Amino acid sequence: MRVGKFGLINNFLPYYFLRGYEVVSSSPKEMASMLLERKIDYAPVPAYFYLKNSGRLRHYSFCIASDGEVLSVIVVSRNGRMGEKVAVTSETMTSVNLLRILIEEKGLDVKLIPSEHSRAEELLKVADSALVIGDEAIKARMIYRVAMDLGEEWKDLTGYPMVFGISASLREVDAGKVDRDVIRAVEMGMEKLDEVVKVASTEFRMPEEFLEKYFKVLVYRLGSRERKGLETFAEMCGLVD
Numbered sequence: 187m188r189v190g191k192f193g194l195i196n197n198f199l200p201y202y203f204l205r206g207y208e209v210v211s212s213s214p215k216e217m218a219s220m221l222l223e224r225k226i227d228y229a230p231v232p233a234y235f236y237l238k239n240s241g242r243l244r245h246y247s248f249c250i251a252s253d254g255e256v257l258s259v260i261v262v263s264r265n266g267r268m269g270e271k272v273a274v275t276s277e278t279m280t281s282v283n284l285l286r287i288l289i290e291e292k293g294l295d296v297k298l299i300p301s302e303h304s305r306a307e308e309l310l311k312v313a314d315s316a317l318v319i320g321d322e323a324i325k326a327r328m329i330y331r332v333a334m335d336l337g338e339e340w341k342d343l344t345g346y347p348m349v350f351g352i353s354a355s356l357r358e359v360d361a362g363k364v365d366r367d368v369i370r371a372v373e374m375g376m377e378k379l380d381e382v383v384k385v386a387s388t389e390f391r392m393p394e395e396f397l398e399k400y401f402k403v404l405v406y407r408l409g410s411r412e413r414k415g416l417e418t419f420a421e422m423c424g425l426v427d
Contacts, residue, residue, distance in 0.1 A: 187364050190217045190229025192351065194320045196250050196258060197230065198386050199375040199401050200368055207364065214320075214351060215277055221354065228361035230351040233416060234280040237425045243354045246365035248372070250351035251405040251412050256337030258323040258400070259350060261285070261315050262306050266331035269314025271297050275304045278319050280350055281336060285317055287422045288339050306330055324392065324400070346415035347405055372406045 189204075191197045193211040201209060210226050218235040220226045222242070230250055236243060259281050261268055274282050282298070289296050299313045306326035309316030315333050318326045340348040353368070355361040375382050379401060386401075387394045405412060420426050 187228060187361065188226045189364055189368075190220060190226040192217065192230055192250075192320075194258075195324065195386065195390055195392070195397070195400065196320065196351075196404060198389075199379075199382050199404075200248065200372045200406055202371065202382050202385070203374040203378075204368060204371040206367070213277065221356070224356070227359050228353065228355045228364045230353050232278065232280040233349045233352055233419065234283055234423065236352050236354055237416075237420045237423065242357060244357050244359075245408070246353040246355070246361065247408050248353035248365055248368045248406060249349050249408040249412060251347045251349040251408070251415070252337035252341075252403055253347040253405055253411070254338050254341045255335045255403060256348065256350065257327070257335065257403055258321070259284075259317075259319050259336045260323050260327060260332050261317050261334040261336070262310075262323075262326045262330035263315035263333045264310065264330060266333055267315070268294070268296060268333045270295065271299050271313035272315045272317055273299045273301045273303075273309035273313035274317040275309065275319065275322075276300060276302050277304045278317075281317060281319050283423050284336050284340060284348065284419070285334075287419075288334070288336065288343065291343055292339075321390070324396075340415075344415065344418050346418055347412045349408070349412050349416040349419070352408065352416070369407060376401075
């Protein structure tokens, strides 16, 4: 089995102790395409992508979610306010649609400005604030001020966790064993968190204190509340018949 992983810090702990598989690392956007093109058999994919393609895919227990603040899906600005325009990276449909929902539900008069850039520095050249995700968001929060943590706002709005990524395969592929092995690797990673944090700190050049908090904030198993959160997101995106 060819197993995909996000080439991001949020996938470091889940895969740290995974053994016995060919692991392919890529961006969430590219991972989704590789799964449909049968270049990989199992991988986490963006939640919005899964919901749009659920007729072709089956999902599993491993996920990337947060039950409150997520730390790495944020809107940043120089003054800590969102302003009238938010530049949004093209790297994510899940987070862009989540931001649209939050803006609408909060009654904000904010315009989203699409951009091909992913770094806050470039995004802030065209708007008052910037939606950044993943490792770029973690870097940005060290420099700029956080105007909104989308995981936290979603929890406040719905009461449920926000599922940003979910493991999947094509419907005709049974990747149940892979998923169970990933979940076991997650459990081992949490048991040996000090080791994982120390190695991640060196590899990503991030403070150990932040990484320990980040790995504890993330939810890696799709439970009943995460399922409800995913269903609610689908409904609010208009992806439910």
